[in-house]
Amino acid sequence: MALLRAEDLTIGLEIDLGSYTVTTDEIVAFARQWDPQSFHVDVEAAADSYFGEVIASGLHTLGVLQRLAVLGVYQHWDVIAGRRIRSIELTAPVTGGTTLTGTLVVEEITNRGPERALIAVRGRLHTADRPVLDAVFEMYLRRTA
Numbered sequence: 001m002a003l004l005r006a007e008d009l010t011i012g013l014e015i016d017l018g019s020y021t022v023t024t025d026e027i028v029a030f031a032r033q034w035d036p037q038s039f040h041v042d043v044e045a046a047a048d049s050y051f052g053e054v055i056a057s058g059l060h061t062l063g064v065l066q067r068l069a070v071l072g073v074y075q076h077w078d079v080i081a082g083r084r085i086r087s088i089e090l091t092a093p094v095t096g097g098t099t100l101t102g103t104l105v106v107e108e109i110t111n112r113g114p115e116r117a118l119i120a121v122r123g124r125l126h127t128a129d130r131p132v133l134d135a136v137f138e139m140y141l142r143r144t145a
Helices: 024-034 043-047 058-072
Strands: 014-022 079-090 098-111 116-126 131-142
Touching (some): 014 058
Antiparallel strands (some): 079 131, 098 116
């Protein structure tokens, strides 16, 4: 199956990315390597923290969105490379046992020469009752000259 190119996308296209459940063990393991703050890695210290339990690093939460986006969308698009992350907003903590569901919305398509276009997408993660992450990414996709 051919990869989708920029001209195959439309502004406003919304794609369901599926879901992923984060475990406490995963939260601690990720944070030990990449964000070793006590409220991410130490269950006892986290019990006395603002949230009362271990919470996922924002970087971990962003990684969940990226994984869902790659498996659900990007592996089917003719991506050249990412350009930047315009914004990241973490709106609620993620704790062990939380199931995150993702969506991706195409917001902009700007041709950048005969063979590529700059695409802006908004990625969102939410639980059953609240949003936890909203981010806007830019990437280059191939387009047919």
